[in-house]
Amino acid sequence: MTVTQKLTAAHFRTPLFNDWCPGCGDFGILASIQMALAELQIEPHRAVVFSGIGCSSKTPHYINVYGIHTVHGRPLPFAIGAKLANPDLTVIAVGGDGDGLGIGAGHFVNAGRRNVDITYILYDNGVYGLTKGQASPTLRRGLKTKALPRPNINDAVNPIALAIVSGYTFVARGYAYDTRHLKELIKQGIQHKGTSFIQVLQPCPTYNDIHTKEWFAGEDKIDPVSKRPTPRLYKLEEIGYVAEVQSDSEEERVKRRVEAIRLSYEWGDRIPIGVFYNDPFTPTYEERIAGIAPVYLEAAPAWQPIRTKSLRPVADVTNIFNELKVVQ
Amino acid sequence: MLSWMIGGAQGSGVDSSANLFAYSISSAGYYIFGKREYYSNIKGEHSYFNVVASDRPVRSTIDPVHILASFDAETVFRHAHEVVNGGAIIYDASQEGESLKNIPTIEERVKTDLSRWLRDEGVGETLKDVLTLAKRRGVKLYPIPYMDLIKKTGEILGEQQLTLLMRMVNTMAVAASFALLKADINRLHRGLTYAFRAKKAVVEMNFAGCKVVYDYVKSNFSDDFPISLPNRPLPQDLVLVNGTSIVGIAKVVAGCRFQTYYPITPAADESVYLEDKQVFDLNMVDGGDYEYPHLAENRQLSGKGHILVVQTEDELAAIDMAVGASLAGVRAATSTSGPGFSLMVEGLGWAGMNEVPVVITIYQRGGPSTGLPTRHEQGDLLFTVFAGHGEFPRIVMASGDMEEAFYDTIKAFNYAEKFQLPVIHLLDKSLANSTQSIHIPNIGDVVLDRGLLINEHLDGKSGYKRFQFTDNNISPRAPIGTRGAIFWNTGDEHDELGHISEDPVIRTRMMDKRMSKLELVKESIPTEEKVVIHGGHDSDTWIVSWGSTKGPILDALEMLREEGIDSISFLQLKILHPFPAEACSEILSGAKRIIDIEQNYSGQMAKLLAMEAGIRPTNWILKYNGRPFSSTEVADAVKDVLSRNTKRVVTNRGG
Numbered sequence: 014m015t016v017t018q019k020l021t022a023a024h025f026r027t028p029l030f031n032d033w034c035p036g037c038g039d040f041g042i043l044a045s046i047q048m049a050l051a052e053l054q055i056e057p058h059r060a061v062v063f064s065g066i067g068c069s070s071k072t073p074h075y076i077n078v079y080g081i082h083t084v085h086g087r088p089l090p091f092a093i094g095a096k097l098a099n100p101d102l103t104v105i106a107v108g109g110d111g112d113g114l115g116i117g118a119g120h121f122v123n124a125g126r127r128n129v130d131i132t133y134i135l136y137d138n139g140v141y142g143l144t145k146g147q148a149s150p151t152l153r154r155g156l157k158t159k160a161l162p163r164p165n166i167n168d169a170v171n172p173i174a175l176a177i178v179s180g181y182t183f184v185a186r187g188y189a190y191d192t193r194h195l196k197e198l199i200k201q202g203i204q205h206k207g208t209s210f211i212q213v214l215q216p217c218p219t220y221n222d223i224h225t226k227e228w229f230a231g232e233d234k235i236d237p238v239s240k241r242p243t244p245r246l247y248k249l250e251e252i253g254y255v256a257e258v259q260s261d262s263e264e265e266r267v268k269r270r271v272e273a274i275r276l277s278y279e280w281g282d283r284i285p286i287g288v289f290y291n292d293p294f295t296p297t298y299e300e301r302i303a304g305i306a307p308v309y310l311e312a313a314p315a316w317q318p319i320r321t322k323s324l325r326p327v328a329d330v331t332n333i334f335n336e337l338k339v340v341q
Numbered sequence: 342m343l344s345w346m347i348g349g350a351q352g353s354g355v356d357s358s359a360n361l362f363a364y365s366i367s368s369a370g371y372y373i374f375g376k377r378e379y380y381s382n383i384k385g386e387h388s389y390f391n392v393v394a395s396d397r398p399v400r401s402t403i404d405p406v407h408i409l410a411s412f413d414a415e416t417v418f419r420h421a422h423e424v425v426n427g428g429a430i431i432y433d434a435s436q437e438g439e440s441l442k443n444i445p446t447i448e449e450r451v452k453t454d455l456s457r458w459l460r461d462e463g464v465g466e467t468l469k470d471v472l473t474l475a476k477r478r479g480v481k482l483y484p485i486p487y488m489d490l491i492k493k494t495g496e497i498l499g500e501q502q503l504t505l506l507m508r509m510v511n512t513m514a515v516a517a518s519f520a521l522l523k524a525d526i527n528r529l530h531r532g533l534t535y536a537f538r539a540k541k542a543v544v545e546m547n548f549a550g551c552k553v554v555y556d557y558v559k560s561n562f563s564d565d566f567p568i569s570l571p572n573r574p575l576p577q578d579l580v581l582v583n584g585t586s587i588v589g590i591a592k593v594v595a596g597c598r599f600q601t602y603y604p605i606t607p608a609a610d611e612s613v614y615l616e617d618k619q620v621f622d623l624n625m626v627d628g629g630d631y632e633y634p635h636l637a638e639n640r641q642l643s644g645k646g647h648i649l650v651v652q653t654e655d656e657l658a659a660i661d662m663a664v665g666a667s668l669a670g671v672r673a674a675t676s677t678s679g680p681g682f683s684l685m686v687e688g689l690g691w692a693g694m695n696e697v698p699v700v701i702t703i704y705q706r707g708g709p710s711t712g713l714p715t716r717h718e719q720g721d722l723l724f725t726v727f728a729g730h731g732e733f734p735r736i737v738m739a740s741g742d743m744e745e746a747f748y749d750t751i752k753a754f755n756y757a758e759k760f761q762l763p764v765i766h767l768l769d770k771s772l773a774n775s776t777q778s779i780h781i782p783n784i785g786d787v788v789l790d791r792g793l794l795i796n797e798h799l800d801g802k803s804g805y806k807r808f809q810f811t812d813n814n815i816s817p818r819a820p821i822g823t824r825g826a827i828f829w830n831t832g833d834e835h836d837e838l839g840h841i842s843e844d845p846v847i848r849t850r851m852m853d854k855r856m857s858k859l860e861l862v863k864e865s866i867p868t869e870e871k872v873v874i875h876g877g878h879d880s881d882t883w884i885v886s887w888g889s890t891k892g893p894i895l896d897a898l899e900m901l902r903e904e905g906i907d908s909i910s911f912l913q914l915k916i917l918h919p920f921p922a923e924a925c926s927e928i929l930s931g932a933k934r935i936i937d938i939e940q941n942y943s944g945q946m947a948k949l950l951a952m953e954a955g956i957r958p959t960n961w962i963l964k965y966n967g968r969p970f971s972s973t974e975v976a977d978a979v980k981d982v983l984s985r986n987t988k989r990v991v992t993n994r995g996g
Contacts, residue, residue: 029840058826058827061822071841074829074841079827079828080828080830081665081668081830081831082831082833083830084832087661090653090658093665094599094601094651094665094668094669095668095669097649097666098599098666098669098670099670099671099821101822102822119654119657120657122654123653123658302649305619306647308642308645309647309649311640311641311642312647314648314666315598315634315637315822316634316636316637317634317637318631318634318642319596319672319789320596320631320632320789321630322631322632324789325626326787327596327624327631328593328646329621330593330594330622330784331622331624333593333618337586338578338781339367339579339580339581339778340531340575
């Protein structure tokens, strides 16, 4: 099959009215996904985006690829099912921080253990938007965002660290308003063999009045000399940080993981974005299946005929029955 | 007919000795049905296995026990009273001094009852006392000096390490039974080969032990045990199956290529079995003219097929992952029991809303909550029919026995794809864990109906709509990955493309589209797939029931016929939702007495019968103590209903 036409971001847009709030960080993430798919020239019918529930989980409706808007907290199991059924598909899962780390935390952890070749993008704005601004699992203790009647009394989970200890083999963080940088992270995530996790920091202009665009830009921190804001975000690639595991050894993995987790605790005046951890050696789940049943490489579930042209089953269970057969 | 029982502590080989007996006696030419009872425990608690063997097919167990084979005292304490006069107890001669009060695994309630009985009979509380009482009423006793016989076997084999041979005691109890029954010891060799598969040395070691015991029984006891099971011609193509293995095999035949599960008793056995059989052969029917999916992109199979079994983190993921695979065009299923299905309900609703074919196999067990994890119940019928918020179509079907379970599993996938909805296939612990000899199902008649599944790439100009309104409300279904057929799904109400819509007009049309598929199901599925009539069509007295009560009911009806009660018919419901109201109304129109038989407290199916068909049973026979009905139990309960018109009979048999 040949791609006759060069795909652009426009090919990945749908004509729907987008009902996110003006200024929502979701727009930047949506655009980054569309640009990444276009730059990778992925044919729309070969890609599928799964989402959970919440503002950000409306994303699939705005992308012109297969779009499956699932159940709250569960985009990962749906996505894994589709990918294992048809490994030809480019599978992306998206969802909010409440979706992925609250109600879906069990799936988040266990997806890391499998390393299926999918990309998971977590829209992280610290609040539950669609239910009007409750605290999400990434909001820090003591903070009182606009809609909270009292300050938050739960501690925040660290998504990067949790991803790393859960076994994700590509772990990165982007920023919703830096679409050029985020698009590159998404491209790397899609191209990575294994489960990629990309946390995206994003302001919620309606409910999160603390982590605003201005806060990320450091407008409260004016440099006394230059009289200009000091941005909170900095890029890991600009400080010479090595995210990639250099060799297929457990010692090397542990070293990189510990370093990445240490960095993930940096927050406040300086917040790193970029790739935290990248392990190209751990086998994917698909490779693990093929290790047990090499036939999987030619007989993934969606590729197998199950009936003949006259509608009869193709499976022959004679030998299975023979094992159970009573003989004299 | 022989009713044989073996018991012992869990983990001590009760299962393998039961399998050994079941296979060996089958190999001698008999049909068997075996029931397994066990605690939610790994080692130490009491488990037992009851096997009925007959020269005719058997579908259930009976209450009387003809031979109780044991190697521990607890088994005799618990089950001696079930042995019929003239029956036999095989036991460890060295344990006669064991006292009831020293057995920690017998519950206080059971101990108290046993103590009272022994006191009333004027004897003490040792095993010897129990055996004396049994002997007094004509039970034959077969004390076996297992330890001496193990030592003797060790000498024959030149094996000094007796601990290696200790596990043989359970095999020896089987060999002693064979001696009583004058059955062919060589068939035990067959059974050992089956039970221990490739481990030839283990087979030979055990067989040596069997011979020692067999000879010991022959030379130390008179051969006057009234039941003998000499070799008979072996019925053709007989296989020993249980509910989980037969359903697993049926899934392979049905074209299920993706199965998920989270470990749960008793459902997990099915998935583990499938994992073991994940690579299977392909046949060459129709010259191997296979219908390749367009998604194969010219890949060809080279002789083997594969079913992917995924163990998930929970049942939420289990159903969602199966649905994800189904969206990619695969026949997908998940298998669980009550507590797991509770978690699956949100995923079930999503599948219903998005018209996704998926099969959910449920092996019911005692509820609510953790309930009786290893025991039997039919308590989830109403739950499965009504599970989920809002209204969406689903099919709920139930199988009565192993053979039905095989064909029903295939039908479940056909229904799911044809009507594009979730199908819940109800089975239960009794089917899951019973062993039965059946003839190999005839696969020649099986047809796989995939409904309106699109099996080609589209040109993209067709304006594909996943939820297109059509005359019969079924929309052509493209798998993800199909060129020109991009669609959206959402748990929200949606338009034909699958985008969120809160438009009241579209809402009504979409509800009508989805829900009216239930009417299509009712019209399309033939009556004989919905209900089965056993017996005459114009009886006054009808039994109505569903699921695994079928075996004990049919066997009970045979017993009643032999006693001259031959006017009872049995209506077995197989499709429970959408409820076959018209068929029931028609069949039961002339009924004067309707006896509802179910293994739950409320008579759940009878409630559906009243709700959907306006028919109320006159009598109920219910059981919810966690043990399946025996046929003798059903027969006695029916007689109670007929003779005294008892409204509600609650039975309580089984240890």
